[in-house]
Amino acid sequence: MEGKNPQSVMLAETRQLKGKWEQTGLLEGLNEKEQGAMSVLLENQAKQLLDEASSTGTAANSEEWSGVALPLVRRIFGEIASKEFVSVQPMNLPSGLVFYLDFKYGTENGKKFVGESLFGNSGSLGSGRTGEAAGGLYGSGEFAYSINEDTATVSTSNQTWASASHADVGFDGALSASVEAGDIQKLTVAKSNISATADGDAISSFNVTGVDINGANYSQFNKVDGDNFIFFVGTTAAVDANNVVIEFSHIPVDYNRGDFEASGMDQNPETDLSIPEVDLELKSEAIVAKTRKLKAVWTPELAQDLNAYHSIDAEAELTSMLSDYISLEIDLEI
Known part of the structure; x- marks a missing residue:
């Protein structure tokens, strides 16, 4: 692995998982990018099921849950609307670290101050998050930083x-x-x-x-x-x-x-011209998976009555409702 691009290694692993999970039919109806992400999520859930089975033994009705868990993952994360509006990348572990580049103003010039991000969002609520679109190029008259004022x-x-x-x-x-x-x-x-x-x-x-x-x-x-x-x-x-x-x-x-011209030059012309600077900062932020849980309670009599009078599978309907609710909560949070 030494000398290989980590991104290339990750893509190769994703392609292998995609070939594995295509045989189950759980990737049908998804585009190529979504299939790769879904393959990672299904693999994570399958590993979790194996870990639970090996650490606690086979409990009553655990096989039934195994048959529901993977389709449930496919349903919840396959129907999330927010992935169409923001960038989504699956994780192989419950926690990870994301790195990103932040370009900052290096010179105080007019409305700009040293240390402010070029991308704006000065109304920050925390690392990587913002409550308003402000600063940077947001607003009127924000086009003069690179001009010799x-x-x-x-x-x-x-x-x-x-x-x-x-x-x-x-x-x-x-x-x-x-x-x-x-x-x-x-x-x-x-x-x-x-x-x-x-x-x-x-x-x-x-x-x-x-x-x-x-x-x-x-x-x-x-x-x-x-x-x-x-x-x-x-x-x-x-x-x-x-x-x-x-x-x-x-x-x-x-x-x-x-423009930036000088009538005379000395040994440090780049300083004398007072060209505004842009600084680069490498930032990181911890990403941790969040646990969500819901349960539903029903009786065998209810399931039998629904099936007999209305041909409705109570377990399937409850599972569908729970998955839809979790999907909506994730969309609202994002």
């Missing part, structure tokens, strides 16, 4: 402040309380006070910082009004008392393309 300091004499209205923020219900409290301010700055080559088409990526700005930038509402740039920021402090710094990008022009 510039900064301009705007003095108080060139700032015009006003409280934002509900119309300014698109009547966003989540911001209505902040608007009423005056915690969202509208800053108007002439383009000439920023740069003649400031890219108005990219204004949703512009960022405003300063001593008076103690809240978030609502850059999705930024807009161009003639020769003026209008920014929306959150702040509970008194505005227009200090200078502000505006991070912006340039329009590519024939005399200044706006």
